[in-house]
Amino acid sequence: MTVDWGRLQHAYGWATDTPKHLQALESGDAEARAAALNHLDIAVLHQGFPETATAPVVRALTTLLANGRAHPDTVESLLQFLGDAALSVTGLADDRYFAEVLPDLADALAEAYPVVLPLFVASPPDRALFRAENLVAIARTPRLADRREELAVLVLQWAERNAGPQADWVHCLGRLDVDVDVRDRLTDLDPAVRLRAALAHEDDPRSRELILAALADPPPPGLHRSELVAAAIRIAVDFEAVAAAACQVARRDSWTGFDDGWGALVRFAFPTPYGKGRPLTETQRVLLRALVANDQLWDATNGSCSLVFRQAGLPHSRAGCRRLAQ
Known part of the structure; x- marks a missing residue:
């Protein structure tokens, strides 16, 4: 099907320059191929945001891969681009601004899946995990729910070959x-593997213990504290159930955790903003004492931190929170 690139846009305007970059991925010299890959990253999917040209580009790349026409040194980058495009579909699903472009992009990725799958199956061992991560991202798009079981079987087979860190395969x-x-990995010697298994089986009591215990220390390589905080909130009946672990985070977290670290725990602890004259629970007081002990949270000019406290009905004042915690 002929694409009218002059009617499509990327991040920097009309996509009339995109066809030459697609051609370079097949037959251009090294400099042209590098420029083409750069075009995909900074224009077609700029900072993970799709444009009207993104879905047609996905289809063009799928054709190159299906016919074996993509230059060999571009294949991994093209797979990563497809994976990143898939992340935009799942990550922006609730953003109305992208409501018009996401359905076509999801369709294009569904068409790409059967082309990428054999590349994963026949992958060199040192590229298998990378290809799996991008294929999993594609499979998580809405049109491919019925293909995830088969992919899980293949991922498990690769994991059993020890082709890369086990924690990443479990992820x-x-x-x-x-x-x-x-769940057999819940007792693995590697803490990252144990936690990845716990995150995959959050309903298991052993997983709950592992997740809450892990919040007390820096997470092992490959995991982010935000993942553990989000899981702790999901598995908790109420804040009291995670208060001890939450206080460990509140004492140590950087101010940058205002969204998905200590800030998420403050929002969980104060689902209703605090109001004068209403008593705090003991666990809320304990959390406030932990926050007061953290030197990084009290810069009065830090609007992100201030917003967390304001939304909880609390003063962004160390002295004020110390008084409330008494």
Whole structure:
């Protein structure tokens, strides 16, 4: 199908320059191929935001890969681009600004899946995990829910070959959100593997213990504290159930955790903003004492931190919170 690139846009305007870059991925010299890959990243999917040209580009790349016409040194980058495009579909699903472009992009990625799958199956061992991560991202788009079970089987087979860090393979399985049992990894010697297994089986009591215990220390490589905080909130009946672990985070977290670290825990602890004359619970007081002990949270010019406290009905004042915590 002929594409009218002059009617499509990327981040910097009309996509009339895109066809030459697509051609370069097949037959251009090294400099032209590098420029083409750069064009995909900074124009077609700028900072992860799709434009009207993104879905047609996905289809063009799928054709190059399907016919074996993409230059060999571009294949991994093209797979990463497809994975990043898939992340934009799932990550922006609730953003009305992208409501018009996401359905076509999801369709294009569904068309790409059967082309990328054989590349994963036949992957060199040192590229298998990278390809799996991007294929999993594609499979998580809405049109491909019925393909996730088969992919999980293949991912598990690769994981059993020890082709890369086991924690990353377990992470891939967990992201597919299918019924693959990795609870045997809850007792793995590697703490990252144990936690990835726990995040994949949050309903297991052992997982709850692992997740809450992990909040007391810096997470192992490959995991982010925000993942553990989000999981702790999901598995908790109420704030009291995670208060001890939450206070560990509140004492140590950087101010940058205002959104998905200590800030998320403050929002969980104060689902209704505090008001004068209403008593605090003991766990809320304990959390306030932990926040007061953290030197990084009290810069009066830091609007992000101030917003967390304001939304909870609390003063962004160390002295004020200290008084409330008494």
